[in-house]
Amino acid sequence: MIEVRDLWRHYGRTTALKGINFRVGQGTIAGFLGPNGAGKSTTMKILTTFLPPSRGDATVAGHDVAKEPRAVCAKVGYLPESMPIYPELRVNEYLRHRAVLKGLRGREVKSRVESVMDECSIADVERKLLGALSKGYRQRVGLADALLADPEVLILDEPTSGLDPRQVSEVRRLIDGFRGKRTVLLSSHILGEVEQVCDRVIIVADGEIRVDSTRAKWTEQLQGASRLRVVLDNAPSDVHEVLSRLKGADQVECDGSTFWLRSDRDLRGAIYDLCVKKRWSLLELAPEIATLESLFLEATRDREPVLEDAVEEQSATGGAA
Amino acid sequence: MRRVAAIYRRELLSYFTSPVAYIILFVFLLANGVTFYFFINAFQGRIDDILRSLYGGIVFWFLILLIPPLLTMRAFSEEKRSGTYELLVTTGISDTALVAGKFLASWTYFMFLWGTLWPFLWMLESVANPEWGVLIAFHFGIALIGLVFCAVGLFASTLTQNQLASASVAMVLNLLVFFMSYFRSFFQPGDLALRYFDYVSPAYHFVNDFANGVIDIRYVVLYGSFSLAFLFVAVKALEWRRWW
Numbered sequence: 001m002i003e004v005r006d007l008w009r010h011y012g013r014t015t016a017l018k019g020i021n022f023r024v025g026q027g028t029i030a031g032f033l034g035p036n037g038a039g040k041s042t043t044m045k046i047l048t049t050f051l052p053p054s055r056g057d058a059t060v061a062g063h064d065v066a067k068e069p070r071a072v073c074a075k076v077g078y079l080p081e082s083m084p085i086y087p088e089l090r091v092n093e094y095l096r097h098r099a100v101l102k103g104l105r106g107r108e109v110k111s112r113v114e115s116v117m118d119e120c121s122i123a124d125v126e127r128k129l130l131g132a133l134s135k136g137y138r139q140r141v142g143l144a145d146a147l148l149a150d151p152e153v154l155i156l157d158e159p160t161s162g163l164d165p166r167q168v169s170e171v172r173r174l175i176d177g178f179r180g181k182r183t184v185l186l187s188s189h190i191l192g193e194v195e196q197v198c199d200r201v202i203i204v205a206d207g208e209i210r211v212d213s214t215r216a217k218w219t220e221q222l223q224g225a226s227r228l229r230v231v232l233d234n235a236p237s238d239v240h241e242v243l244s245r246l247k248g249a250d251q252v253e254c255d256g257s258t259f260w261l262r263s264d265r266d267l268r269g270a271i272y273d274l275c276v277k278k279r280w281s282l283l284e285l286a287p288e289i290a291t292l293e294s295l296f297l298e299a300t301r302d303r304e305p306v307l308e309d310a311v312e313e314q315s316a317t318g319g320a321a
Numbered sequence: 322m323r324r325v326a327a328i329y330r331r332e333l334l335s336y337f338t339s340p341v342a343y344i345i346l347f348v349f350l351l352a353n354g355v356t357f358y359f360f361i362n363a364f365q366g367r368i369d370d371i372l373r374s375l376y377g378g379i380v381f382w383f384l385i386l387l388i389p390p391l392l393t394m395r396a397f398s399e400e401k402r403s404g405t406y407e408l409l410v411t412t413g414i415s416d417t418a419l420v421a422g423k424f425l426a427s428w429t430y431f432m433f434l435w436g437t438l439w440p441f442l443w444m445l446e447s448v449a450n451p452e453w454g455v456l457i458a459f460h461f462g463i464a465l466i467g468l469v470f471c472a473v474g475l476f477a478s479t480l481t482q483n484q485l486a487s488a489s490v491a492m493v494l495n496l497l498v499f500f501m502s503y504f505r506s507f508f509q510p511g512d513l514a515l516r517y518f519d520y521v522s523p524a525y526h527f528v529n530d531f532a533n534g535v536i537d538i539r540y541v542v543l544y545g546s547f548s549l550a551f552l553f554v555a556v557k558a559l560e561w562r563r564w565w
Binding site: 045048049050069070072073074076078080082084085086088089097098100101102103105145 | 338
């Protein structure tokens, strides 16, 4: 479980997080979305105890990140953005090294390393040097590393960035398998991915939370936002009025010869019949389904992101050199 | 302890797989080989002079002062620059364990370098009769001073993400430690301050004690506490960076 209460983070004079609140329940997969520099990575770094919060508190798996960082580390698996590596180590050497650092012992090390390599399908490259791996493999090694200590909570910063479509779907399937077992917070730029995998979506922009919604809620919201597009050839002037009077049509918008109807039922048949009856020549009749993307754009539209990614990263890794 | 060992092992492995360490090894062997050859010829078997020059000459101090910073410059700078530091810290490892592992690894490599001198010394046996007690004392001194300079280097490495900056800071600190002996000239014989500088200046220890085969427990305390102090500051620097 992850709980964040009134979390603030300043980098010098810049404010990266402005008092965010959210809660991800046990076994839930939550998607963390937002434009670059919105505060996603900062939040994740705080949740993994790498950065201290400036104000407010966060609890991960029942432990406070500022007061009991060791206990938090023991229960969290973390995949940082763009998976940093030691190029001179082999995959199995690296994972064994990480397993020892994470406090595994003796036979446990060997068995856990083997099992995560299987789980992330990297067993075929176990003898390869990390520096020689492709981005996709590297990312999966990172994911394997995150899973090593069998963590209760997984924090994944853009787990599928740089992967090819097949690898993306593999990783997605892997994450999907965690549902109910591990609490996952994953950030992503790929909205479709979040839409498919996550039970909950949190959209941040400019250090604030704009949307915090469960799958049921956003599906309903999106359904409400879906509409039907009707394009007519030389639409006569009374079309708008006629369409508005159509049974079930809640709202009609028009732009030249294109009309949009919102309705809670399927009006396609009725509109076709109407066109035939009125002898309108129908050019197009198509449903426009709202996606998470429209929700995202809506939530992040009003203000341009202030923080640059670079600023965030630099300060996060230790600041002025 | 197991975590310290894990860090130690990886760090040593990275020395033996990185080109920088091999370049250092090459330069080290070349410098010592050339001086050795030169002194053997110059002193015609006068063993005391050979040893005094080998373990107190300019090349010796050059290697002692400049090699530790090159060995430790990567330690934290590289981890921070590449982002692996974040992965390291989020395993829950303590800063002390991290510093200890890296420190022991750099010191081990440093001692490995100086260990390459033993074949040279063994060859000396055929031309002259070196006093092995003196040689052991010299290497004991090297081990002690290596502790200090590796600790200084690690501390410098926690300050910056830039390896060059880290090495430069460490070299400056090392030179400060070394040149303490030069402050002697400001004082009259018998001054308390003079005695103080004699107590703490490495060059003085090498010329006066290690060269005579003296292994004094005071040096263990002095260099030991010096290095512990720098390691402590290094741990604090890591902690401070995290809370910044």
